[in-house]
Amino acid sequence: MRPTRRQKTGRIAAVTAGALALSIGATACGGDTSGPAGKELSGQNLTVAAVWTGVEAENFKKVLKAFTDETGADVKLVASGDNVSTFVGSKIEGKQAPEVVMVPQVGVVQQFAKKGWLVPLSEKVEMATARNFANVWKDYGTVGDKFYGLYFKAANKSTVWYRPDAFDQAGVKPPKSYEDMLKAARTIGDSGTSPFAVAGEDGWTLTDWFENIYLSQAGPANYDKLADHTMPWTDDTVVKALTTLGELFADKDLLYKGSAGALRTDFPTSVEQVFGPEPKAAMVYEGDFVGGIAKDQFDRKLGEDAKFFPFPGVGGGDAPVVSGGDAAVVLKEGKNQKAAMRLMEFLASPEAAEVWAGAGGYISPNKSLDLSAYGDDTTREIAKSLVDAGDSVRFDMSDQAPAAFGGTKGAGQWKLLQDFLRDPSDPKATAAKLEAAAAKAFGNG
Known part of the structure; x- marks a missing residue:
């Protein structure tokens, strides 16, 4: 079974048992369920499913409430659970399909489209997407020649988080x-602090390390070929990236408790090792969500005692920007297609993104969103880095692969990179x- 997406994005808050059902709009105010009079979708109901x-x-609820205020639609949000495919399949079979689903992986959008579950998005949504997003985001939501997935929420997975006091010391x-990063790490080690906390127990963090190095060294075109397996993993560019990664893994002085200790460290623990009450290391690489954990779990102040720098370019290459994200799709079996497509138009707007940006814990790939909407300078800087990367952004490679290769504990990339961490020789x-x-998982080996 593929580990939960919450593990992959570093969400460690407790999950409420059972399905979450949130009534949004007129019912939330205790008023008439038909919605505000005079609105274009008054009296119409819409169900949205999300992980x-x-x-x-609660923050997404605020976005949907803004949609209700604008259109009069009564929207219900339901929890899909982490296995979105199983949830949607069961709802379609039971003739209870939601109109809109937030899908967390490129591969799942492709899977749904190939199963015939999705409705292509309207011309209005396409036009709004072309206006407000870099082309790459539409590409990731397109299957064949049809546009199905609108990326509403993103992650910047090219951030290295650090304690300023350790750097100052x-x-x-x-x-x-990247070369200067390893040089700085060795200087930090000489000062008496372990440079890096690495969450080797969670294989997905190791794929993220590899993807950033590979994107910078080999470039976006080769990244795309490797992601869809039109280039073999035996290519010289892959060996070169592994050699670069191996330089870090092989140096026991760079990792807290060496590779053996890293292999016993899960992702939340790696963040604690840097930002917890008894810090052990100076840096932890992972996505923007590290900042949220440092702030919410360990009371660190972003921009003061928890800072980040962009994952640096490798070997003269450009600084990489690897991303993840959640795409909104419209199910063919949903009863209210009109309201669903109108919601998609809204989600493509900067106004929708502004609602969640103001609430926090969110980054939008919408380039029309005013960066002042974000509540702090750190999040603003991370979002700017993502948007400024434009079409050079690349989606998490392991999330594009079949789960057997890119997302299964004890198998595929996760296990093989853990083995490489253990012995990178x-x-x-x-x-x-x-x-x-890869050949076995993609069906061509």
Whole structure:
């Protein structure tokens, strides 16, 4: 079974048992369920399913409430659980399909489209997407020649988080290149602090390390070929990236408790090792969500005692921007197609993104969103980095792959990169094993 998406995005808040059902709009105010009079969708009902629970669900509820205020539609949000495919399949079979589903992986959007579950998005949604998003986001929502998935929420997975006091003690500054990052790490180690906390117990973090290095070294075009397996994992560019990653993994002085300790460290613990009450390391690489954990779990002040620098360029390459995200899709079996498509138009607007940006815990790929909508400078900087990258942004490669290769504990990339962390001495052999696993998972080996 594929581990939960909440593990992949670092969400560690408790999940409310059972399905979450949130009534939004006129009913939330205790008024007439037909919706505000005179609105274009007054009296119409709409159901949206998403993986989000807790604070994330409450913040998305605010977005849907804004849609209700604008159109009069009565919207209900239901929790899909982390296995969105199983949820949607069961709802379609039971003839209770929601109109709109938020889908967390490119591969799942493609799966739904190939099953015939989705409705292509309207011309109005396409036009709004072309106006407000870099082309790459539409590409990731397109299957064949039809546009199905609108990316409403994104993650910037090219951020290295650090404690300024550890940097100050060692007399180092945030590095501008990968080579300088390792040099700074060694200086930090000499000052008495372990440089990196690495969550090797969670194999997905290791795929993220590889993807950032590979995107910078090999470039977006090769990244795309490797992602869809039109390039074999035995290619020289892969061996080169593994060799670069192996330099970090092989140096026991760079990792807190060495590779053996990293293999016993899960993602939440890696953040605690840097930002917890008894810090052990100076830096932890992962996405923008690290900042939320440092702030919410360990009372760190973003921009003061919890800072980040962009994952630096490798070997003279551009600084990479690897992303993840949630795409809104419209189900063919949903009863109210008109209201569903109108919601998609709204979600493509900067006004919708502004609602959640103001609430926090959110980054939008919408380039028309005024960055002042974000509540703090750190989030603003992370969002700007994502938007400024334009069409050079690339979606998490493992999330584009079949789950057997890119998202299964104890198998595929996760296991093979854990094995490489344990012994990084033979990048060519690891590349060959990765190719064998990829060929099997993609069905061409």
